[in-house]
Amino acid sequence: MKIGILGLGLIGGSLGYDLRSQGYHVLGVTRRRSTCERAIALGIVDAASVDMNLLATAEVVFICTPIALIIPQLQQLMNYLPLTTVITDVGSVKTPIVQAIAPLWKNFVGGHPMAGTTDSGVEAAQRDLFLxxxxxxxxxxxxxxxxxxxxxxxxxxxxxxxxxxSPQEHDQAVSLISHLPVMVSAALIASAMNETDPQVLQLAQNLASSGFRDTSRVGGGNPELGVMMAQYNRQALLSSLQQYRQNIDELTNLIQQENWAALELKLQSTAQARPNFVE
Known part of the structure; x- marks a missing residue:
């Protein structure tokens, strides 16, 4: 089977590695010729081009571009593919993408691999990223x-x-465990940077260790990706932010009231709930 990948960054490149290892013939299309050459040299694809016509013989095509480009790229791609081609995407928001593309392409299935790193570009691609x-x-x-x-x-x-x-269920769930953490993490970094005493700020930067590193990681990622999450999953993210604000207000009130027993119960509850989300 021939599989096409449109966009050879972290996700597209990693898909290429793993699909080729499974015996699929992988065709890659990207904007830069230098990326095409590098993808071939790394063994990510069997062939690559800046011309979408390369994908005309693919039976399945993965669109691995940023969210904002998925729909316009699909509209261009349609001109090169037979109607039997199965098309999917890897965007982290699904409702607006599925609603726009499903009427245009019968064999479209929205997709989202929940894997990645803070790195980007073809050089960031890695094997077994989705394992x-x-x-x-x-x-x-x-x-x-x-x-x-x-x-x-x-x-x-x-x-x-x-x-x-469903696309809607996906977006609501992802707003809670992926998009909200980006905004919360960004707010954490901004709060630390708002310290007006330069000596205290410098000391905080010197002392920051694993706790700050872990909780600030996603807020220090690709700003463009964060904006697209907010733009394309706006309503679900606003709902999640409101829930988060209510919890912050509750914690603030407990501390103001010096209600340590209630605070301990709250922290016991969150400690017990965490394993339901992460191992």
Whole structure:
């Protein structure tokens, strides 16, 4: 089977590595010729081009561009593919993408691999990035079962943990565990930087260790990606931020009231709940 990848960054490049290792013939398209050459040299793809026509023979195409480019790239890609081609994307927001593309392309299945790093570009691609990681597919009522089955087989070949849900359910869940943490983490960094005493600020920077590193990691990532999360998943993210604000207000009140017993109960509750989200 020939599989096309449009966009050879971290996700697209990592897909290329793993799909080739499973015996698929991988075709890559990207904007820069230098990236094409590098992807071939690294063994990410069998062939690469800046011309979408390369993907005309692909049976499945993964669109691995930033969120804002997925729909316009699909509209261009349609001119080169037979109607039987299965198309999917890897965007972290699904509702606006599925709503826009499903009427345009029958064999489209929204997708989101929940894997990645803070690095970007073809050089950041790595093998086994998706192994034992969640991979969500978000078909709607019009999605053909044949297209879903094709993608299910491919995703399982990556060693990923496959989940199915509606685009709306995906966006609500991801706003809580992915998009909200980016904003919370960014606010943490901003709060620390707001310290007006330069000596205290410098001391804080010198003393920052694993706790600050872990909680600030996603807030120190790609700003463009953070903006796109907020722009394309706006309503769900606003709802999650409101829930977070209510919890911050509750903690603030408990500390102001010196209600240490209630604070301990709250922290016991969160400590018990955390394993339900992370191992």
């Amino acid at each position: 034992n990681k969640p991979y969500v597919l978000t078909p709607d009522a019009t999605t053909p079962q044949t297209a879903i089955s094709v993608l299910e087989k491919i995703v399982r070949s990556l060693g990923a943990n496959l989940y199915f849900c």
